[in-house]
Amino acid sequence: xxxxxxxxxxxxxxxxxxxxxxxxxxxxxxxxxxxxxxxxxxxxxxxxxxxxxxxxxxxxxxxxxxxxxxxxxxxxxxxxxxxxxxxxxxxxxxxxxxxxxxxxxxxxxxxxxxxxxxxxxxxxxxxxxxxxxxxxxxxxxxxxxxxxxxxxxxxxxxxxxxxxxxxxxxxxxxxxxxxxxxxxxxxxxxxxxxxxxxxxxxxxxxxxxxxxxxxxxxxxxxxxxxxxxxxxxxxxxxxxxxxxxxxxxxxxxxxxxxxxxxxxxxxxxxxxxxxxxxxxxxxxxxxxxxxxxxxxxxxxxxxxxx
Amino acid sequence: xxxxxxxxxxxxxxxxxxxxxxxxxxxxxxxxxxxxxxxxxxxxxxxxxxxxxxxxxxxxxxxxxxxxxxxxxxxxxxxxxxxxxxxxxxxxxxxxxxxxxxxxxxxxxxxxxxxxxxxxxxxxxxxxxxxxxxxxxxxxxxxxxxxxxxxxxxxxxxxxxxxxxxxxxxxxxxxxxxxxxxxxxxxxxxxxxxxxxxxxxxxxxxxxxxxxxxxxxxxxxxxxxxxxxxxxxxxxxxxxxxxxxxxxxxxxxxxxxxxxxxxxxxxxxxxxxxxxxxxxxxxxxxxxxxxxxxxxxxxxxxxxxx
Numbered sequence: 001x002x003x004x005x006x007x008x009x010x011x012x013x014x015x016x017x018x019x020x021x022x023x024x025x026x027x028x029x030x031x032x033x034x035x036x037x038x039x040x041x042x043x044x045x046x047x048x049x050x051x052x053x054x055x056x057x058x059x060x061x062x063x064x065x066x067x068x069x070x071x072x073x074x075x076x077x078x079x080x081x082x083x084x085x086x087x088x089x090x091x092x093x094x095x096x097x098x099x100x101x102x103x104x105x106x107x108x109x110x111x112x113x114x115x116x117x118x119x120x121x122x123x124x125x126x127x128x129x130x131x132x133x134x135x136x137x138x139x140x141x142x143x144x145x146x147x148x149x150x151x152x153x154x155x156x157x158x159x160x161x162x163x164x165x166x167x168x169x170x171x172x173x174x175x176x177x178x179x180x181x182x183x184x185x186x187x188x189x190x191x192x193x194x195x196x197x198x199x200x201x202x203x204x205x206x207x208x209x210x211x212x213x214x215x216x217x218x219x220x221x222x223x224x225x226x227x228x229x230x231x232x233x234x235x236x237x238x239x240x241x242x243x244x245x246x247x248x249x250x251x252x253x254x255x256x257x258x259x260x261x262x263x264x265x266x267x268x269x270x271x272x273x274x275x276x277x278x279x280x281x282x283x284x285x286x287x288x289x290x291x292x293x294x295x296x297x298x299x300x301x302x303x304x305x306x
Numbered sequence: 307x308x309x310x311x312x313x314x315x316x317x318x319x320x321x322x323x324x325x326x327x328x329x330x331x332x333x334x335x336x337x338x339x340x341x342x343x344x345x346x347x348x349x350x351x352x353x354x355x356x357x358x359x360x361x362x363x364x365x366x367x368x369x370x371x372x373x374x375x376x377x378x379x380x381x382x383x384x385x386x387x388x389x390x391x392x393x394x395x396x397x398x399x400x401x402x403x404x405x406x407x408x409x410x411x412x413x414x415x416x417x418x419x420x421x422x423x424x425x426x427x428x429x430x431x432x433x434x435x436x437x438x439x440x441x442x443x444x445x446x447x448x449x450x451x452x453x454x455x456x457x458x459x460x461x462x463x464x465x466x467x468x469x470x471x472x473x474x475x476x477x478x479x480x481x482x483x484x485x486x487x488x489x490x491x492x493x494x495x496x497x498x499x500x501x502x503x504x505x506x507x508x509x510x511x512x513x514x515x516x517x518x519x520x521x522x523x524x525x526x527x528x529x530x531x532x533x534x535x536x537x538x539x540x541x542x543x544x545x546x547x548x549x550x551x552x553x554x555x556x557x558x559x560x561x562x563x564x565x566x567x568x569x570x571x572x573x574x575x576x577x578x579x580x581x582x583x584x585x586x587x588x589x590x591x592x593x594x595x596x597x598x599x600x601x602x603x604x605x606x607x608x609x610x611x612x
Contacts, residue, residue: 076576100526125526128603129590135603144525174522184519187509189526194571195501196527198564200586202556203493205563213490215592216480219450220406220431220495221502223599224530230590233583240571240579250508251568255561257511258504262557265500265546270382273546277539280506284435284536286521293529297434297441299605 004165005068006031011059011081012072013037013046014232015127016098018136020070021051023169026138036062037133045133060088068165071097071109076238079108091116094158098124100185100235102149102178104242118158121149123181124171125189131232142170143291150175186246190239191254194247196228197236310471311374312337317365317387318378319343319352320538321433322404324442326376327357329475332444342368343439351439366394374471377403377415382544385414397422400464404430406491406541408455408484410548424464427455429487430477431495437538448476449597456481492552496545497560500553502534503542 008030010017017035024030035052036059037043046055056062063069063085071078078097089095095113099105099121106121113119126144128135146166148159163173176184203214203222218226240247264272288295314336316323323341330336341358342365343349352361362368369375369391377384384403395401401419405411405427412427419425432450434441452472454465469479482490509520509528524532546553570578594601 125523127526130603137603145523147523184515184523185526187512187515188520188523188528191508192505192527192531194567195505195564196530197583197586198567199498199501199560200589201582202497202560202563204585204589206493206556206559209490209493211589211592214494214589215596215598217431217451217453217490217494218593218598220433220491221498221534222494223593224502224534225498226586226590226593227599227605228527228530229583229586231583233580233587236583237576237579241574241576244571248568248571250512251564253512254505254508255564257508258501258557258561261500261504262554265550265554268547268550270543270547273543274539276507277503277535277537277542279510280503280532280535281539283506283510283517283520284532286517287524287529287532290521292521292524293533297436297443299533 002028003031004029004161004168005066007066007068008033009062009066009069010035010052010072011062011069011085013042013051013055013133014072015131015135015140016124017070017072018046018051018133019126019138019140020072020098020136020169022136022138023141027168027170029165029168030068034062034066042133049134051133051136059085063088063090065090067093068162069093069095071095071099073099074235074238075099075101075105075242076234078105079112082109082112086112086114089114089117094118094120094162096120096122096162098122100189100239101243102147102181106149106151106178118155120154120159120162121178122162122166123147123149123185124166126171127231129227129230131235139170141166144171146171146173147181148173148175149178149181151177182243182246186243186250190243190247191250193228193231193236194240194251195254196225199225200229308334309337310335310467310474311372313372313374314339315368315372315375316341316358316378317368317375317391319348319357319361319439320378321437321441321446322430323376323378324352324357324439325432325444325446326378326404326442326475328442328444329447333474333476335471335474336374340368340372348439355440357439357442365391369396370394371396373399374468375399375401377401377405380541380544381405381407381411381548382540384411385418388415388418392418392420395420395423400424400426400468402426402428402468404428406495406545407549408453408487412455412457412484424461426460426465426468427484428468428472429453429491430472432477433537435533435536437541445476447472450477452477452479453487454479454481455484455487457483488549488552489555492549492556496549496553497556499534499537499542500546500557501560502531505531506535
């Protein structure tokens with residue numbers, strides 16, 4: 001693979017940025033990679049583990065001369081950071097981001113980007129429940145989807161180049177508009193995360209069932225929720241606040257459906273329940289067939305057969 | 307390990323029964339194991355793959371002479387099957403079950419059991435999203451909990467022997483009363499399953515987001531829900547109908563909490579959200595430390611680092 005961007009700057013050095021770095025190294029698509037994190041402890045860790053060729057003490061220093069700048073920070077601070085780095089951006093360069101919400105990020109970042117610099121919003125649909133500079137790994141994006149936002153004013157060449165870059169990192173790439181992205185993600189990610197957080201909180205709250213019971217007996221289903229509910233609190237706070245409308249809409253639909261199922265339980269309508277539970281099995285099959293999850297029992301956890 | 311029960315009968319040959327058979331073989335704790343399944347196709351599969359030493363065409367035939375009879379069938383039919391096998395049960399033998407609900411099973415099964423036969427209700431907290439006679443494996447119960455129900459009229463020796471048996475199959479064993487069991491399971495299993503089923507159904511229902519989008523982009527969180535929502539529909543229909551009160555109570559608490567979080571999103575109360583999401587992380591740590599789940603990112607799915 002040949003170099004796609006001579007110089008790349010990663011702003012924020014958490015799970016996504018660190019995975020991008022190792023994936024760039026693996027693919028050989030970036031010349032020099034500079035990195036910046038707001039926290040000094042994170043910068044020190046990055047230097048210690050060799051994350052980035054150069055770790056800078058300011059965001060401006062990191063973006064100077066960069067051909068690609070990637071904002072890997074919570075969506076709530078994207079606008080502020082864009083304003084801060086704007087004067088140092090190289091003419092002709094591309095700025096992108098990895099935020100889980102797109103309309104709000106575009107509204108806040110695009111106005112800060114100087115003429116002659118391209119902004120293409122993006123979102124790799126990949127992650128784990130771990131966070132921080134030591135949680136990244138090169139394989140994170142392999143066969144996962146990265147969504148790039150194509151708008152009327154998006155530069156076609158900058159978009160095409162960014163697509164090639166993500167493909168080199170292992171991802172499949174799809175283009176869509178910002179509002180549709182935010183709705184799709186409300187369904188596949190934001191609402192499920194809020195629901196998982198809620199259920200884990202309820203379990204923790206219950207007086208008549210102790211925490212140690214919840215923990216001991218979690219293998220019966222609950223533990224899958226706790227993985228999701230262990231994700232980064234700051235990132236998720238911002239996601240819900242910034243994708244408010246779509247998330248609340250999906251949660252409204254969810255509550256409506258949940259009430260219908262509760263009613264079926266209360267009235268003893270077994271046929272309704274059975275039909276509903278049969279239908280949801282098909283979706284799982286589709287996901288496994290599409291290569292987006294493993295069919296190994298229990299995700300292939302420890303107790304699996306040989 | 308020496309033999310604990312000379313003859314064991316497995317009634318129902320799905321995931322749990324087939325895993326019990328392979329775990330008994332591994333441990334050498336059962337002499338002869340007879341099996342019965344209502345469906346002829348299941349019995350044929352069992353014979354083909356060597357599941358059980360003897361596959362019988364009636365439940366009565368399977369339980370004749372058995373020292374331990376294990377009911378591995380949906381909780382909705384436990385009473386009927388107990389009535390059917392009652393005349394053939396061996397004096398001094400033990401009947402147990404593996405159902406996910408205990409109060410209802412005890413109320414329906416106990417009256418059918420003849421004098422001189424012991425009934426000890428049980429529940430192994432283990433499973434995968436797969437079902438049927440070919441889904442079992444010997445390691446399923448390793449380091450998982452099996453709950454045995456201790457009541458005033460439970461025979462201490464029959465209980466102690468059954469405990470040794472489950473420990474030989476790899477499980478940790480705890481005793482508790484039926485009502486507490488049903489409440490704990492409503493929290494750790496039944497409510498989470500209903501919520502997962504609901505969310506997957508909502509995604510499937512949504513007109514503006516296509517099924518193929520839901521499937522493609524599921525790695526963002528949703529796919530964990532689909533695994534749970536792929537569990538056996540008949541089993542789960544019965545669980546909800548038979549643990550109605552406790553499930554509805556927990557769902558009520560869940561809805562209350564969900565509404566509070568929705569309100570925080572609507573009013574922009576980021577502090578509330580952040581504090582809530584920070585608290586739920588601790589539960590995850592507890593589960594990993596207790597050895598009830600892996601700390602490998604994403605459950606150690608395919609994209610993991612070496």
